[in-house]
Amino acid sequence: MDAPTTTSAGNGTSGENGGGWFKPRRKPGAGSQQAPGQGSDPGQDRIPGSGAPRPSRSVSAIRPVGTGASRPQPAAPAPAAPVRRPAAEPRTDAPTTAPPAPPVAEAPLRQAPLRETPLRETPVAEAPVAEAPAPEAPAPEAPAPQPQAAEAQTAPAPPAPAEPAAPVSPDAALVRRTLADIGDDAGKVTSYFYALLFTRHPELRALFPAAMDTQRDRLLKALLTAAEHIDNKPVLTEYLRNLGRGHRKYGTQASHYPAVGEALLGALARYATTTWDDEAEAAWIRTYTAISQIMIDAAAENELRAPAWWQAEVVSHDLRTPDIAVITLRPDQPYPFLAGQYTSLETPWWPRIWRHYSFAAAPRPDGLLSFHVKAVPAGWVSNALVHRARPGDTVRLGPPAGSMTVDHTTDNGLLCLGGGTGIAPIKALVEDVAEHGARRPVDVFYGARTDYDLYDIDTMLRLQQSHSWLSVHPIVDGRTQFPDAVLEHGPWNSHDAYLSGPPGMIRSGVDALRNLGIPGDRIRHDSLEELVAAGD
Numbered sequence: 001m002d003a004p005t006t007t008s009a010g011n012g013t014s015g016e017n018g019g020g021w022f023k024p025r026r027k028p029g030a031g032s033q034q035a036p037g038q039g040s041d042p043g044q045d046r047i048p049g050s051g052a053p054r055p056s057r058s059v060s061a062i063r064p065v066g067t068g069a070s071r072p073q074p075a076a077p078a079p080a081a082p083v084r085r086p087a088a089e090p091r092t093d094a095p096t097t098a099p100p101a102p103p104v105a106e107a108p109l110r111q112a113p114l115r116e117t118p119l120r121e122t123p124v125a126e127a128p129v130a131e132a133p134a135p136e137a138p139a140p141e142a143p144a145p146q147p148q149a150a151e152a153q154t155a156p157a158p159p160a161p162a163e164p165a166a167p168v169s170p171d172a173a174l175v176r177r178t179l180a181d182i183g184d185d186a187g188k189v190t191s192y193f194y195a196l197l198f199t200r201h202p203e204l205r206a207l208f209p210a211a212m213d214t215q216r217d218r219l220l221k222a223l224l225t226a227a228e229h230i231d232n233k234p235v236l237t238e239y240l241r242n243l244g245r246g247h248r249k250y251g252t253q254a255s256h257y258p259a260v261g262e263a264l265l266g267a268l269a270r271y272a273t274t275t276w277d278d279e280a281e282a283a284w285i286r287t288y289t290a291i292s293q294i295m296i297d298a299a300a301e302n303e304l305r306a307p308a309w310w311q312a313e314v315v316s317h318d319l320r321t322p323d324i325a326v327i328t329l330r331p332d333q334p335y336p337f338l339a340g341q342y343t344s345l346e347t348p349w350w351p352r353i354w355r356h357y358s359f360a361a362a363p364r365p366d367g368l369l370s371f372h373v374k375a376v377p378a379g380w381v382s383n384a385l386v387h388r389a390r391p392g393d394t395v396r397l398g399p400p401a402g403s404m405t406v407d408h409t410t411d412n413g414l415l416c417l418g419g420g421t422g423i424a425p426i427k428a429l430v431e432d433v434a435e436h437g438a439r440r441p442v443d444v445f446y447g448a449r450t451d452y453d454l455y456d457i458d459t460m461l462r463l464q465q466s467h468s469w470l471s472v473h474p475i476v477d478g479r480t481q482f483p484d485a486v487l488e489h490g491p492w493n494s495h496d497a498y499l500s501g502p503p504g505m506i507r508s509g510v511d512a513l514r515n516l517g518i519p520g521d522r523i524r525h526d527s528l529e530e531l532v533a534a535g536d
């Protein structure tokens with residue numbers, strides 16, 4: 001990966017350039033309500049290949065950006081842009097240059113949590129969509145907010161603040177107004193965004209997979225989610241830093257971000273038909289500038305100490321059931337991670353398609369990594385790994401991510417629920433506790449549809465034999481309902497809880513555990529967002 005080494009730009013959050021990277025070329029015209037063909041570029045009102053109209057006005061001229069290391073930090077925060085004009089008012093000849101950008105750090109915090117990005121491979125994640133006109137976006141890396149409050153992870157839509165509403169910054173209000181305006185047109189915004197991006201910057205096409213699937217909007221979705229939560233600085237920053245680090249493996253460079261920003265604003269300008277105006281544009285410019293600067297800085301810092309990806313050779317492939325394989329990899333250089341985390345994996349058979357899998361063992365002295373992979377219907381990567389991969393094959397791994405790790409500062413007991421292949425990170429957690437030598441009680445509930453689906457029960461029972469503090473409870477559907485089976489044991493209210501498995505299991509498990517009195521900040525699990533979107 002090339003480093004974002006250009007140093008000519010300013011901070012992007014300091015407002016030194018009157019609004020970050022975006023400098024509108026001309027005064028906005030009639031915005032998205034302008035009819036195709038009436039734009040400033042006659043004869044160029046359709047995007048080749050997609051048939052989509054070009055944006056009705058030119059959005060922004062972009063300049064290169066620098067890295068965090070190369071820029072002085074702003075001495076003082078610039079004020080947030082005032083809301084100068086209600087959306088309903090007619091447009092004026094107000095200056096189009098964006099006002100100075102407020103540093104993200106200065107935004108008042110909101111209580112609403114940022115949901116994580118998708119983690120696991122699911123059928124929908126690999127649904128073949130041959131007819132799709134544009135490529136899949138690089139999947140954003142999952143963020144790792146700490147701790148993962150259970151209620152923060154399960155809401156299917158951006159949640160309302162659980163506590164009294166925190167002040168909303170003017171930019172956040174404008175951003176949310178735009179998002180509300182887009183409403184049901186999100187799919188069109190996505191298509192238009194990618195059409196714009198690849199028409200204007202065909203060189204970026206190679207960063208995306210050849211085939212497009214239903215996850216093509218991951219990049220845009222991540223950006224919109226981040227923008228919506230721009231006020232929630234602590235969580236957002238961690239989310240974006242993870243996203244920036246994770247994007248190194250796609251070949252993303254700092255110079256790509258302005259191109260994405262242009263396409264984003266172009267798509268928003270077209271579909272936020274009733275609210276897009278100078279103020280909205282300025283707010284989005286500042287917001288996107290802040291977002292992308294955090295990502296760029298995190299990538300630049302990460303570049304100093306970690307590769308963009310690791311090569312890893314398959315050293316063993318154990319088919320445990322007709323559709324589940326336990327795969328062991330040897331990375332080409334040390335791969336540091338924590339038990340409970342996950343990585344992204346790309347196979348040679350589906351270039352640039354990355355899927356997430358949890359480490360199925362704690363870090364080992366020999367450096368080998370193991371994964372449990374279930375081939376799911378239409379799952380390109382999972383089917384390749386289960387049915388095609390063999391020892392000697394080489395895959396690529398992205399950086400580790402995730403915060404479902406053991407808190408070794410307490411000696412609370414651990415209550416672990418692993419459903420199906422979700423047992424993989426639970427096994428890693430058990431090994432982690434064992435290695436720390438603590439005598440903490442650990443109860444593992446291992447749920448499966450049938451006895452046959454308890455493909456790793458022998459391993460878990462061997463661990464139980466070795467460790468007196470470990471109890472393993474296999475739960476097969478039918479006899480007892482999983483995860484309600486935990487209610488028959490306990491008490492659990494002084495335990496830390498860890499859940500891993502299908503999203504429905506996590507949702508009902510979180511509910512059950514909260515009803516038992518375990519506070520949300522002691523219930524940890526990985527993201528549900530993508531699976532929620534898939535309608536699980």
Ligand SMILES: NC(=O)C1=CN([C@@H]2O[C@H](COP(=O)(O)OP(=O)(O)OC[C@H]3O[C@@H](n4cnc5c(N)ncnc54)[C@H](O)[C@@H]3O)[C@@H](O)[C@H]2O)C=CC1
Pocket residue numbers: 120121122356357358359372373374418419420421422423424425447448449453475476477482483500501502503504505506508
């Ligand atoms: N392979 C990996 O490294 C990891 C995989 N995962 C996720 O774990 C899941 C594993 O899928 P499968 O093995 O097919 O599991 P599965 O569908 O066979 O279900 C496993 C257990 O969860 C229960 N369950 C499923 N849906 C439920 C619901 N709505 N409410 C209550 N209980 C429910 C089932 O009854 C069963 O006991 C996938 O979604 C995968 O993305 C999670 C973490 C790591």
